[in-house]
Amino acid sequence: xxxxxxxxxxxxxxxxxxxxxxxxxxxxxxxxxxxxxxxxxxxxxxxxxxxxxxxxxxxxxxxxxxxxxxxxxxxxxxxxxxxxxxxxxxxxxxxxxxxxxxxxxxxxxxxxxxxxxxxxxxxxxxxxxxxxxxxxxxxxxxxxxxxxxxxxxxxxxxxxxxxxxxxxxxxxxxxxxxxxxxxxxxxxxxxxxxxxxxxxxxxxxxxxxxxxxxxxxxxxxxxxxxxxxxxxxxxxxxxxxxxxxxxxxxxxxxxxxxxxxxxxxxxxxxxxxxxxxxxxxxxxxxxxxxxxxxxxxxxxxxxxxxxxxxxxxxxxxxxxxxxxxxxxxxxxxxxxxxxxxxxxxxxxxxxxxxxxxxxxxxxxxxxxxxxxxxxxxxxxxxxxxxxxxxxxxxxxxxxxxxx
Numbered sequence: 001x002x003x004x005x006x007x008x009x010x011x012x013x014x015x016x017x018x019x020x021x022x023x024x025x026x027x028x029x030x031x032x033x034x035x036x037x038x039x040x041x042x043x044x045x046x047x048x049x050x051x052x053x054x055x056x057x058x059x060x061x062x063x064x065x066x067x068x069x070x071x072x073x074x075x076x077x078x079x080x081x082x083x084x085x086x087x088x089x090x091x092x093x094x095x096x097x098x099x100x101x102x103x104x105x106x107x108x109x110x111x112x113x114x115x116x117x118x119x120x121x122x123x124x125x126x127x128x129x130x131x132x133x134x135x136x137x138x139x140x141x142x143x144x145x146x147x148x149x150x151x152x153x154x155x156x157x158x159x160x161x162x163x164x165x166x167x168x169x170x171x172x173x174x175x176x177x178x179x180x181x182x183x184x185x186x187x188x189x190x191x192x193x194x195x196x197x198x199x200x201x202x203x204x205x206x207x208x209x210x211x212x213x214x215x216x217x218x219x220x221x222x223x224x225x226x227x228x229x230x231x232x233x234x235x236x237x238x239x240x241x242x243x244x245x246x247x248x249x250x251x252x253x254x255x256x257x258x259x260x261x262x263x264x265x266x267x268x269x270x271x272x273x274x275x276x277x278x279x280x281x282x283x284x285x286x287x288x289x290x291x292x293x294x295x296x297x298x299x300x301x302x303x304x305x306x307x308x309x310x311x312x313x314x315x316x317x318x319x320x321x322x323x324x325x326x327x328x329x330x331x332x333x334x335x336x337x338x339x340x341x342x343x344x345x346x347x348x349x350x351x352x353x354x355x356x357x358x359x360x361x362x363x364x365x366x367x368x369x370x371x372x373x374x375x376x377x378x379x380x381x382x383x384x385x386x387x388x389x390x391x392x393x394x395x396x397x398x399x400x401x402x403x
Contacts, residue, residue: 036158075342090124226381229355280389290316291378
């Protein structure tokens with residue numbers, strides 16, 4: 001269809017985002033900047049302190065487990081006390097945790113710092129997404145697309161800033177990271193509007209049972225497990241393949257540059273173009289793209305196929321992720337959005353760990369089998385989501401009685 005002058009009509013403008021959502025976009029940029037300017041360099045710092053590889057693994061594992069294992073608790077705090085409270089508490093705890101990295105070198109201090117920084121993520125990650133889901137209204141998909149882009153920008157800025165600060169000392173980087181989270185805490189305490197807690201009646205265990213008894217949601221979360229497993233290959237399989245292809249660790253940096261630029265350049269545009277498509281079909285397509293991209297290193301050798309895989313993995317996430325976040329709050333009661341996001345993130349952590357273990361084991365037989373396994377994971381998850389979509393299980397508030 002064209003206008004009288006032969007031009008295509010312009011696409012409708014994206015709905016404006018509410019002020020609290022815009023503030024949380026900046027928050028996401030700052031959170032990722034503060035996180036990535038410190039955590040990627042933590043293992044090297046602990047090694048310089050004389051800690052063994054085993055101890056370093058324990059320290060990093062404590063941070064991961066305290067975050068991934070407590071997402072459900074963070075979601076419950078968001079529902080029961082309000083997402084603003086959970087966001088503020090999480091940012092404040094991470095400021096304290098990162099500050100401890102600067103103040104002490106003993107194993108006890110480092111373990112406490114790791115546990116606090118992980119707990120912080122468990123608190124504010126579900127809460128931020130629950131807040132955005134409620135506040136964005138009709139612009140929710142657009143909001144999550146921008147949320148992802150701002151987060152990727154922070155993930156790019158963080159290591160660059162961290163590398164500069166490390167020219168002085170790791171403690172300088174830790175102080176700056178702690179300062180970023182302290183500033184975020186103060187800024188959001190001042191500017192982020194308070195919202196009443198969504199949940200007031202019933203028990204916490206009852207909330208968890210309600211969520212875990214939601215078969216549609218659990219099926220959707222299981223179907224998405226492939227996406228969690230594939231995303232983590234940016235930190236496991238792809239860096240190994242890049243280094244083998246070039247013989248240099250510098251090539252690993254190119255993976256993160258390609259992934260970040262793909263997201264920054266395409267996220268909002270792709271989401272707007274797909275906004276009117278059925279969400280289940282879009283998510284399935286994104287999973288298929290992410291999985292199919294892993295065929296490149298199995299078919300060709302060299303660094304170029306690895307970079308192609310990285311770009312297609314990022315594109316698949318760009319296509320699927322905003323629609324995944326948009327769909328999660330619609331499975332259950334609006335008063336349990338935080339709990340649903342918490343369970344989703346908890347499951348993602350478990351799936352990522354299992355996926356890494358499986359891919360790591362298969363990679364012992366060569367890069368080709370590991371890449372083909374990732375193809376199968378992506379296409380299998382895409383088929384599972386497509387099946388749920390065809391059954392109508394991804395329609396808003398569909399119940400078993402409706403089908």
